[in-house]
Amino acid sequence: MSGPSPRNQRIAALVLIAAGAAAALFELRADPVRGWASLLVCAFLFLAIHYAAPAGWWIAFRRVPEALMSLVPLAALPMLAIWFGRYALYSWMRPGALESDPVLKAKSAYLNEPLFLLRMIVFLALWSLFSVLLRRASLAQDVGPGLAQHRRMVRLSAAFLVLFAITFSLASFDWLMSLQPRWTSTMFAIYMFAGLFQAGIAAIALAVARLSRSGLAGSVTPKHLHDLGKLLFAFSIFWAYIWVCQYLLIWYGNLTEEIPYFAVRTRGAWLPLFALAPVLRWLLPFVILLPQWTKRNPRILAGVAGVVLLGSWLDIYMNVAPAVLPGPRLGAPELLIAAGFAALLWLTGSRALASAPLLPRNDPFLGESLRHGA
Numbered sequence: 001m002s003g004p005s006p007r008n009q010r011i012a013a014l015v016l017i018a019a020g021a022a023a024a025l026f027e028l029r030a031d032p033v034r035g036w037a038s039l040l041v042c043a044f045l046f047l048a049i050h051y052a053a054p055a056g057w058w059i060a061f062r063r064v065p066e067a068l069m070s071l072v073p074l075a076a077l078p079m080l081a082i083w084f085g086r087y088a089l090y091s092w093m094r095p096g097a098l099e100s101d102p103v104l105k106a107k108s109a110y111l112n113e114p115l116f117l118l119r120m121i122v123f124l125a126l127w128s129l130f131s132v133l134l135r136r137a138s139l140a141q142d143v144g145p146g147l148a149q150h151r152r153m154v155r156l157s158a159a160f161l162v163l164f165a166i167t168f169s170l171a172s173f174d175w176l177m178s179l180q181p182r183w184t185s186t187m188f189a190i191y192m193f194a195g196l197f198q199a200g201i202a203a204i205a206l207a208v209a210r211l212s213r214s215g216l217a218g219s220v221t222p223k224h225l226h227d228l229g230k231l232l233f234a235f236s237i238f239w240a241y242i243w244v245c246q247y248l249l250i251w252y253g254n255l256t257e258e259i260p261y262f263a264v265r266t267r268g269a270w271l272p273l274f275a276l277a278p279v280l281r282w283l284l285p286f287v288i289l290l291p292q293w294t295k296r297n298p299r300i301l302a303g304v305a306g307v308v309l310l311g312s313w314l315d316i317y318m319n320v321a322p323a324v325l326p327g328p329r330l331g332a333p334e335l336l337i338a339a340g341f342a343a344l345l346w347l348t349g350s351r352a353l354a355s356a357p358l359l360p361r362n363d364p365f366l367g368e369s370l371r372h373g374a
Contacts, residue, residue, distance in 0.1 A: 010350075016343035019336050058227075059369035060219045061208045062360050066138055067352035068203055072131040074348060076124035078341075082175070083117060089324055090116075092181040103182055111181060119174055123167045130160040142361040150364055168193065176316075179323035183261045187246040194242045195315055198235040198281065202308035205232050207349070209302035215358050222296040223372050229295025232285060232305065240282035264322045273318055273328060280311025313338060 086093050093116075098108045134156050141149035169189035177188055205228045212220040250258045265274045285304050294300045321328065360366065
């Protein structure tokens with residue numbers, strides 16, 4: 001039996017987007033803190049799904065990470081909207097909060113509304129600018145031969161990686177860590193980066209596994225899928241390593257400025273969700289992708305990638321919700337908002353893929369990629 005037509009898929013995506021928007025508006029009116037928390041979770045994860053790599057073997061599916069990267073300007077909009085819910089989410093922004101707390105007052109040179117907004121605009125503008133410039137250079141490479149555009153993409157990528165390392169670390173501090181402004185962790189930035197990279201690989205693996213049976217059939221080989229599976233497997237372990245290290249360091253250090261984060265998340269109704277995140281992001285990917293043949297199976301690889309993305313959403317939720325809510329609130333609004341963001345990602349990503357040839361032309365590594373595994 002054939003699957004749904006592309007038109008029906010687009011209609012379904014639009015319905016989910018509309019349902020997610022309606023759920024967000026309803027929740028913002030009925031329970032603003034819960035609504036803004038849900039939007040922050042989805043907006044951060046939506047923005048975080050992008051990826052870069054300099055190797056030659058991946059050129060056969062380069063359009064997939066390019067399509068995800070080209071969504072950054074769109075993804076910046078819901079992140080900017082979080083500014084309007086700042087008082088519901090960030091306790092240190094509420095009137096008098098900094099003056100009444102000596103610890104927060106000592107951080108006021110960094111934690112203040114004007115600089116928070118300025119940093120948010122600068123971060124999102126830089127990420128959007130580089131995504132546009134890289135996409136333009138890639139499409140310009142299709143027009144004519146030569147290495148000029150390839151060299152330009154290398155230079156842009158190198159500059160972006162340095163800027164991104166700095167700006168993403170600061171964004172993690174601003175948008176997530178400052179939800180609990182007294183809490184500190186020296187491993188938080190690398191923890192968020194590990195999760196970002198794993199989620200980006202999972203999104204690419206999911207799209208490539210689907211396209212390997214249609215648009216990229218004959219170009220993407222089982223070896224490509226195998227290597228993507230190895231990357232997903234490796235970064236699942238890396239994320240788990242950082243997750244455990246951060247937990248253990250704070251646990252045996254037992255410092256009053258560090259333990260509140262885990263004290264809340266490992267008690268009561270939060271504990272099952274806290275334990276579920278590493279199951280989805282590490283245990284299941286590790287067990288399922290351990291054999292070689294599962295990495296080469298597009299259906300299994302896509303399924304594992306979907307599980308990892310679900311775990312990524314839950315992980316971000318566990319960073320946000322316990323800081324602002326008295327207990328877990330996972331219901332229809334959260335699920336509809338998440339489904340709406342996922343549908344928006346699919347719809348705009350599909351359009352980005354359709355706007356250019358699936359195989360990039362004139363890339364010096366294209367032949368190497370097409371021969372990968374031959």
